[in-house]
Amino acid sequence: MITFYPGPSKVYPQVADYAVDAVREGIVSLNHRSAGFMDIVKETVRLLHDKLDIPADYHIALVSSATECWEIVAQSLTAASSLHPYNGAFGKKWAEYAYKIKPPVSLSEADVLCIIQNETSNGTQVTMETLAQFRRDFSALIAVDAVSSMAGIAFDWSLGDVWFASVQKCFGLPAGLAVLIYSPAALKRAEEIGENAHYNSLLFIHENFSKFQTPYTPNGLGIYMLMRVLQQLPPIAVVDIITKKRAADWYTFFEQFGPGSSQAHGSLTKPALSPDFRLLINDKPDRSDTVIAVEGSESAIKAIKVAAQQAGIMLGNGYGDWKNTTFRIANFPAISDDEIGTLMQFLRSY
Numbered sequence: 086m087i088t089f090y091p092g093p094s095k096v097y098p099q100v101a102d103y104a105v106d107a108v109r110e111g112i113v114s115l116n117h118r119s120a121g122f123m124d125i126v127k128e129t130v131r132l133l134h135d136k137l138d139i140p141a142d143y144h145i146a147l148v149s150s151a152t153e154c155w156e157i158v159a160q161s162l163t164a165a166s167s168l169h170p171y172n173g174a175f176g177k178k179w180a181e182y183a184y185k186i187k188p189p190v191s192l193s194e195a196d197v198l199c200i201i202q203n204e205t206s207n208g209t210q211v212t213m214e215t216l217a218q219f220r221r222d223f224s225a226l227i228a229v230d231a232v233s234s235m236a237g238i239a240f241d242w243s244l245g246d247v248w249f250a251s252v253q254k255c256f257g258l259p260a261g262l263a264v265l266i267y268s269p270a271a272l273k274r275a276e277e278i279g280e281n282a283h284y285n286s287l288l289f290i291h292e293n294f295s296k297f298q299t300p301y302t303p304n305g306l307g308i309y310m311l312m313r314v315l316q317q318l319p320p321i322a323v324v325d326i327i328t329k330k331r332a333a334d335w336y337t338f339f340e341q342f343g344p345g346s347s348q349a350h351g352s353l354t355k356p357a358l359s360p361d362f363r364l365l366i367n368d369k370p371d372r373s374d375t376v377i378a379v380e381g382s383e384s385a386i387k388a389i390k391v392a393a394q395q396a397g398i399m400l401g402n403g404y405g406d407w408k409n410t411t412f413r414i415a416n417f418p419a420i421s422d423d424e425i426g427t428l429m430q431f432l433r434s435y
């Protein structure tokens with residue numbers, strides 16, 4: 086079975102060996118305050134800076150999930166309340182979680198702007214140009230959920246103060262670990278707020294990570310596997326080019342032969358895609374590079390998912406409002422060209 090599920094998603098095949106190494110070499114049994122374990126944390130943080138081109142003065146911590154990061158932003162970095170412009174299910178969830186901790190107040194008092202860079206539920210993205218506009222218009226902190234795009238495309242990190250992603254999407258790893266990146270301005274804000282009431286208060290996390298330690302016994306296996314995957318990865322500038330080329334190919338694939346195109350009518354060419362399906366997002370700049378959402382009737386979506394399954398291909402289900410009327414295709418780096426070819430061939434002959 087090959088999978089295009091956008092999280093949990095395909096893991097890099099090498100991860101199987103990394104997991105074996107972690108057990109065989111006793112890494113999973115290391116005390117997390119031992120020198121050997123701290124070296125792994127230190128090297129992982131160094132590799133994140135290096136491979137993802139994260140500014141040297143931005144701090145990095147490892148936590149358990151993106152959901153935890155939503156709460157950390159609310160409890161440790163939000164003085165009054167946060168603002169949540171969103172268009173999909175993950176943006177809505179973040180707002181709901183944040184407002185349980187810091188209930189909404191008037192817009193003018195909000196001191197953190199919370200942006201989902203890549204809305205996994207509907208395949209939209211916020212471009213760096215839009216983020217730059219937010220930076221110009223908004224003087225307070227900007228927190229960016231980049232769960233389904235970090236390690237898949239390049240960012241201008243300076244446009245956000247907090248960036249985070251769990252590793253089961255573009256990092257091609259099993260779930261249970263998240264990367265939390267925060268700027269000097271974010272740390273300064275945390276110090277001004279002075280919140281230190283939780284095991285995962287940012288100040289406490291920061292204090293621990295400055296010694297390459299963690300507040301609690303961490304997911305050592307996950308951290309080790311992240312380190313090994315980062316070692317094998319090319320720089321993000323290279324990954325970015327590949328991801329965007331593959332995304333452009335997918336969008337062309339769905340556009341070229343969709344309903345209304347010249348190939349779909351009259352000519353002898355068989356349409357590559359059944360006219361039952363169309364791209365969910367019409368505005369090109371809004372289209373995600375890492376998650377492609379395809380829309381159809383409930384019955385058509387159900388049928389194609391079953392047929393794909395029978396052909397050994399797992400399509401991503403729809404999510405939230407689009408649960409039954411879309412399928413999603415992950416365009417994550419761990420997916421191979423051969424697998425993409427197999428799915429395109431399936432769709433062409435469907």
Ligand SMILES: *Cc1c(COP(=O)(O)O)cnc(C)c1O
Pocket residue numbers: 092149150151152153175201203204205230231232233251252260263
């Ligand atoms: C998957 C996802 C999350 C949730 O990640 P968890 O690791 O389950 O907390 C949050 N935001 C976006 C955009 C996602 O795609």
